[in-house]
Amino acid sequence: MSGAHKSFLERTARQRIADLLDNDSFSEILPPAERHFSPHLPVLGQPVAFDDGIVIGSGLLSGAKVLIAAQEPAFMGGSVGEIHGAKLTGLLERAVQQRPAAVLLLLDTGGVRLHEANAGLIAISEIQRAVFEVRHAGIPVIVLIGGSNGCYGGIGIVAKCCDHMIISEEGRLSVSGPEVIEAAKGVEEFDARDRALVWRTMGGKHRYLMGDADLIVPDDIAAFRDAAISLLGASRPLTLESITQEHQALQNRMQRFSACADATQIWQELGVTDAKNVPLAEIPEFLEMSAHVRREEHA
Amino acid sequence: MLEWKELCDQLFPQGHTVKADGQVVTGQGRIGDETVAVVGTLDHAAIGVDIALQLSEAVIDIMKQQPGAPILMLVDTQGQQLSRRDELLGNSPFLAHLAKCFAVARTRGHQLLSVVYSEAVSGGFLSLGMIADETYAVPGAQIRVMALPAMSRITKLPLEELEALCRTSPILGPGAHNFVALGAVEEIWEGPLDQCLLTALAKKNNLDKRRELGASRGGRTGAARIAQLVREH
Numbered sequence: 001m002s003g004a005h006k007s008f009l010e011r012t013a014r015q016r017i018a019d020l021l022d023n024d025s026f027s028e029i030l031p032p033a034e035r036h037f038s039p040h041l042p043v044l045g046q047p048v049a050f051d052d053g054i055v056i057g058s059g060l061l062s063g064a065k066v067l068i069a070a071q072e073p074a075f076m077g078g079s080v081g082e083i084h085g086a087k088l089t090g091l092l093e094r095a096v097q098q099r100p101a102a103v104l105l106l107l108d109t110g111g112v113r114l115h116e117a118n119a120g121l122i123a124i125s126e127i128q129r130a131v132f133e134v135r136h137a138g139i140p141v142i143v144l145i146g147g148s149n150g151c152y153g154g155i156g157i158v159a160k161c162c163d164h165m166i167i168s169e170e171g172r173l174s175v176s177g178p179e180v181i182e183a184a185k186g187v188e189e190f191d192a193r194d195r196a197l198v199w200r201t202m203g204g205k206h207r208y209l210m211g212d213a214d215l216i217v218p219d220d221i222a223a224f225r226d227a228a229i230s231l232l233g234a235s236r237p238l239t240l241e242s243i244t245q246e247h248q249a250l251q252n253r254m255q256r257f258s259a260c261a262d263a264t265q266i267w268q269e270l271g272v273t274d275a276k277n278v279p280l281a282e283i284p285e286f287l288e289m290s291a292h293v294r295r296e297e298h299a
Numbered sequence: 300m301l302e303w304k305e306l307c308d309q310l311f312p313q314g315h316t317v318k319a320d321g322q323v324v325t326g327q328g329r330i331g332d333e334t335v336a337v338v339g340t341l342d343h344a345a346i347g348v349d350i351a352l353q354l355s356e357a358v359i360d361i362m363k364q365q366p367g368a369p370i371l372m373l374v375d376t377q378g379q380q381l382s383r384r385d386e387l388l389g390n391s392p393f394l395a396h397l398a399k400c401f402a403v404a405r406t407r408g409h410q411l412l413s414v415v416y417s418e419a420v421s422g423g424f425l426s427l428g429m430i431a432d433e434t435y436a437v438p439g440a441q442i443r444v445m446a447l448p449a450m451s452r453i454t455k456l457p458l459e460e461l462e463a464l465c466r467t468s469p470i471l472g473p474g475a476h477n478f479v480a481l482g483a484v485e486e487i488w489e490g491p492l493d494q495c496l497l498t499a500l501a502k503k504n505n506l507d508k509r510r511e512l513g514a515s516r517g518g519r520t521g522a523a524r525i526a527q528l529v530r531e532h
Contacts, residue, residue: 122519247352
C-alpha cells in the first residue's frame with residue numbers, strides 16, 4: 001500500500017492481498033501452517049501446497065470489513081481442486097453469516113485441476129451456488145482479474161456470476177483457453193501462439209469494451225485497490241427484471257457482432273476512436289478512446 | 300442411449316408438449332397433478348453463446364408464463380462450445396447468464412431438477428445440469444470432465460496410471476457412478492422414470508447438500524470438512 005508502483009501480475013497471492021487491503025489488516029483463515037492440502041496429489045506423485053493454492057481470510061479495505069480470496073498463480077496454474085474449492089465455498093458461506101461490506105475474489109486460474117478433475121468441477125459448481133447465495137444476501141462479490149493465468153474454465157463462468165469485475169489490460173477472461181481451442185479445432189480456428197490474437201479476443205480491453213468488465217485498470221495493485229474501494233457496498237440485485245435486461249443486452253450483442261471475425265471489427269462497430277490502436281494504447285489513453293462507447297452502450 | 304423423445308414419453312406418460320428447436324428442447328410435461336416445465340439440449344450439444352441464449356430465453360419464459368413450476372433440465376452436452384467466435388462474443392457472460400436465470404428461478408420458488416440422459420461434460424454441465432437443486436442420471440449416461448487420453452496429455456501422467464487409479468478413486472475418472480459417489484449426482488434412476496421423477500419432485504430440497512452427500516458416501520470427504528472449518532473459524 002506504499003506509493004511505489006507494484007505490479008499485480010508479478011506478485012504472489014499473499015503479496016496481492018497484503019498490498020490490496022489496509023496495512024496489516026489481513027487475517028488468514030486456514031493458513032499453510034495448518035496444512036490443509038490436497039489428498040489427491042500425493043497419490044499421483046505430485047507436490048502439494050499447504051494452502052492448496054488459495055489464500056483466504058478477512059481484512060479491511062479503506063476501513064470496511066471484507067472477506068477476500070486470492071488464487072496463487074504459481075501453484076498448478078491456480079487450478080481448482082477439492083480443498084482449494086472448498087476453502088472458497090466456505091468463505092462465501094461465511095460471508096452470508098458475517099455480512100462483510102464485500103467479498104473480493106482475486107481470480108488467477110486455468111479452471112479445474114485435472115489431477116482431481118471430478119472433484120474440481122463439482123467444487124466450481126458449489127462455488128457458483130455459494131456466489132449466488134452471497135448476492136441474494138445483498139453483499140457485493142467483486143472479482144479482480146490481472147494475473148498470469150488469466151481467468152479460465154468454469155471459474156471464467158463463475159466470474160461473470162458475481163456483481164462486479166475489475167480487470168487489468170493484462171487480465172484475460174474466457175471459458176476455453178487458446179491451447180484448448182487449438183487442440184480441439186485446429187490452428188486455423190485459433191492460433192494459440194498468436195499472443196496478439198489471444199489478447200484481442202480474451203483480454204481486459206475487449207472485455208471492458210463489451211461491458212463484461214466494469215472497470216479496467218493498469219497493472220498496479222494500488223489501481224486495483226482504488227477500483228475495489230469504489231465498488232464497496234454496491235450490490236447488484238439478481239432479479240427477474242435484472243436478468244431480463246441482461247438478456248436483452250446479450251441479444252443485442254449477438255445481433256450486432258455475431259458475424260464479426262475479429263475483435264477489431266467489433267471495436268470499430270462500437271465506434272471506438274482509432275480501433276486499430278486499442279491494443280497499443282496505455283490505459284488512460286484507452287479510456288479516452290472508449291469513454292463515449294461505454295457511456296452509450298453500457299450506461 | 301435414450302433419445303430425448305423417448306425420455307419424455309417415459310417421464311410423462313400422461314402426456315407432454317416437449318419439442319426440439321435446433322439442439323434445444325422446451326415444453327411441458329404432465330405428471331401426477333403437476334405440470335413440469337422442461338428445458339434441455341440434445342445431440343451432445345456444445346453449449347456456446349447461441350444455445351446459452353436460447354436456453355436462458357426459455358428459462359425466463361418459464362418464470363413469466365409458469366410462475367413457480369418445477370423445472371426439469373434434460374442434459375445432453377459435450378461441454379462448452381470450443382470456438383474463437385464464442386469466446387470473442389463471450390462464452391463467459393452467456394453461460395453465466397444462463398446460470399443466473401436458473402439462480403433467479405430458484406429464488407422465485409421454482410424447484411430445479413436435472414437429468415443427464417446421454418452425456419454431460421465440464422462447462423456445459425456446469426451451466427445446464429449442476430446448477431439444479433438435485434441432479435439425476437439415467438443408466439448408461441456418461442459424465443466426465445475430460446476423456447482420459449487428453450487428461451493424460453495435459454497432466455503428463457501416464458495413461459495406464461490414470462486408468463488404474465480410476466478403478467479405485469471416483470475423483471478422477473469418467474462415469475456417472477463416480478459423480479454419485481462424490482455427491483454431485485443424487486442417484487441413477489432405475490425403474491420407471493415417471494416414478495423416479497415423482498419421488499424427486501416430492502423431495503423439494505433447494506439447499507446445496509452435495510458436499511455432505513459426497514462425504515457420507517465416502518467419495519469426497521475433504522470438501523464438507525474444509526468448508527465447515529472456514530465457516531466456523
